[in-house]
Amino acid sequence: MLPPAVATVIDCQTDNKLRTLADIRLLIKEHEGSVTPTTYLFEKKGRIVFREKDGVGVEEVLEEVLEAGALDVIENSEGKVVVFTETNETKATAQALASSLGLEIDETDIIWDPTEDTKVELEEEEVAERLGRFLEELQEISGVQGVYMNIAQGSIDDTLWSELQSRIIA
Numbered sequence: 001m002l003p004p005a006v007a008t009v010i011d012c013q014t015d016n017k018l019r020t021l022a023d024i025r026l027l028i029k030e031h032e033g034s035v036t037p038t039t040y041l042f043e044k045k046g047r048i049v050f051r052e053k054d055g056v057g058v059e060e061v062l063e064e065v066l067e068a069g070a071l072d073v074i075e076n077s078e079g080k081v082v083v084f085t086e087t088n089e090t091k092a093t094a095q096a097l098a099s100s101l102g103l104e105i106d107e108t109d110i111i112w113d114p115t116e117d118t119k120v121e122l123e124e125e126e127v128a129e130r131l132g133r134f135l136e137e138l139q140e141i142s143g144v145q146g147v148y149m150n151i152a153q154g155s156i157d158d159t160l161w162s163e164l165q166s167r168i169i170a
Contacts, residue, residue, distance in 0.1 A: 001033055002028070002032075003127070004127060005120055006120050006149055007038035007041040007042070007114070007120075007150045008033075008147065009146075010024060010138070010144060010148075011144070012144055012145060014142065014143030020144075024138070027134070027137055027138060027141065031130065031133075031134045038150075041115060041118040042114050042115065042148060042150065043115055044111070044113075045086070045113050046085035046086060046088075046089060046093070046109075046111075047085075047108065047109055047110070048082070048090065048105060048108050049081075049105070049107045050080060050083070050098070050103040050105060051080065051104040051105070051106045052078065052080050053103055053104075056101070057081065058073055058074065058075050058081060064100060065097060068093050068096055068097055069085070069089060070083045070097075071085055080106060083097065087110050090109075090110065091108065094108045111146070112146075114151075115150075119150050119152040120150055120152065121155075122154040122156045123155050123156070125156055128156045128160050129160070132163060132164050135164070139167070139169065147168050147169045148168070149168060
């Protein structure tokens with residue numbers, strides 16, 4: 001947990017678990033946070049990102065995606081169709097949808113998606129800048145594969161929000 005009550009999940013893959021854990025704990029402490037369970041504030045989901053294709057958006061794929069058993073479908077800021085699934089159905093759903101929709105898969109992965117009612121709105125630029133510094137330093141720790149936070153834009157500037165979002169490894 002980082003101030004102001006921002007839950008963070010950090011996925012790591014390392015050959016030296018103790019060193020990586022010690023480095024992350026120290027960084028969290030330096031940023032006035034605490035190491036505590038936070039995964040209950042998130043849902044583990046499968047995510048499928050399809051390559052952008054002219055004329056294909058959420059509306060064109062919605063019916064077929066829902067019939068395939070997906071949880072949700074959105075269009076990201078880059079115009080790509082993103083489908084969320086149950087974790088154990090990610091690969092099968094990705095292959096079925098790619099085949100039936102004629103879309104290429106850009107990436108598939110398992111993510112920690114913050115639940116809507118636990119998101120913390122960032123109201124102060126100073127808080128967003130501190131979180132940005134934390135994320136920047138976290139990227140320097142070897143083995144960090146993914147970082148998930150339960151943050152929402154709130155009233156901070158769009159540019160600052162975009163910069164913060166770009167530092168989150170997901």
